[in-house]
Amino acid sequence: MASVVFTGSPSAQAAASPSTTLVVNANQVLRPVTHVATGSLYGLANASTPADNLVQAIKPNTFVQKPQGGHQQGTGDVLTVAPKAARAGAKVVNRLSDYYAGWPYQFSWSNWLSVVDDQIAQTKASGITNLAAYAPWNEADGTWKTANGTFEDFWTRTYREIRSKDATTPIQGPSFSDNIGDMDNFLKNAVATNTVPDIIAWHELIRSSKIAGDVATVTGLENKYGISPRPIAIEEYAAPSEVGIPGPLVGYVAKFERLGVHDAELAFWNQSGALGDLLTGQGGSPNGAYWLYKWYADMSGSMLTTTAPAQTGIDGAASRNSAGNEVDVIFGGGSGDSAVQVNGLNSLSAFGSTAHVKVEYTPSRGRTTAVSGPTTLAESNYTVNNGSITVPVTTNTTDGYHLVITPATGGGTTGGTTTGGTTTGGTTTGGTTTGGTGSASCKVTVTPQTWTGGYTANVTVANTGSDAVNGWKLGFTLPAGQTITGAWNATVSPTSGQVAATNLSYNAQIPPGGSQSFGFQGTDTGTYSPPSGFTLNGTACTAG
Incomplete structure (x- = not known):
């Protein structure tokens, strides 16, 4: 019977090409590690759900939640969950429009400004110190009714009301959905009325390949209207078919890091209290995607520059710890013969002529299927040639992968540097060894x-x-x-x-x-x- 090779295995026979290779530069720092994309919309349900250990392990950056006493969802009140977020080192955003039920919102000018005032008063009285921002509205391109006037007028009045009661807490918006076509008109009005948001926010709910274009559009509009560069918040990201699936989520994380996004939150498509569908349900168990974010959370020190061959396909994010003796790479989105090329190891004094590489993967078994942890695929030493190693991995588009690169601590090189599928470094070359020597316990x-x-x-x-x-x-x-x-x-x-x-x-x-x-x-x-x-x-x- 024929032998089988599982998709997802590192393989010296893999024929990766530049179009399927992610390049990491270990000597080029991108930004400090802040775990930009680990938060979620309605990721926290209440003071006890999800369990603190599950929340804290992924080092969430920011949660977007509903106003205290709001009616849009049954759980997720911002002041109720703020202490849980704080224990995980995370901030919270109060999405003020979620005070109202319905979709579109059952908004009324008759009580809106009172709602805003009350939320600010409750927040001040609560004593929480991890409020990141107020977000006045959500997806005006689909939820704002023209019978209530223009959205620009709403924004101007609401911004001024918040500032009259709270002079310092950031205000973020406009919180458009993927359709940012009205961003030009919004920013033009904001400049004219002196109500430019402190943080520019929108959502990316279709595919990660459009993020770079959207960031470029917004940056161009800032230049057009003389707006000093603002932090960018992507308050919701990933399509319904992507949440809980490691492979496509890597592309979002990589692009948010590469493009300098301040914070990004996984979308709320199914249940609150599931960390943006990293858990099997509200307060549930980790699924395959959770372990991708656990790898991401374990990164420390500095993010490194990574170069993907295209806006689609293989992509990833990488970090270097402060001691300079560990490089971590999370990647995915590729299909078949893929590789990760790590350059600049010769700039790190801890590394010599060989590097130890551990390859792990986390499978995609669906959003509601629990996965107990990642699987180690390989551990071996690679020869460092001109400061570089190349690690071949045969990948599946839905799975997530992780490289841990550390200095080799002895023993022979069993991996080598793989280029075009041929092992050229270390002590082994050619194909599969079919026999073997050595009689060992x-x-x-x-x-x-x-x-x-x-x-x-x-x-x-x-x-x-x-x-x-x-x-x-x-x-x-x-x-x-x-x-x-x-x-x-x-x-x-x-x-x-x-x-x-x-x-x-x-x-x-x-x-x-x-x-x-x-x-x-x-x-x-x-x-x-x-x-x-x-x-x-x-x-x-x-x-x-």
């Missing part, structure tokens, strides 16, 4: 993730002996009813019964005390149980 650890009818298994093969293993074949037995449908970091054949997993060219060596990892995905007709009877190059291994 071994220990095998299997870490599964299961769901009804299926599973993934990440397998770590540890060399517990004193001799190096140069080329490995791991034999094992699958339980009855299990069939392998894909694998990464190894060729696996056959797909059931007595199975053998054989190294690829970049992970052929296992030094004494070292390990290599591979994994596979499969179907299961019963209750999951792990494989057994492990042998490494014919020598029995212990299971751990």
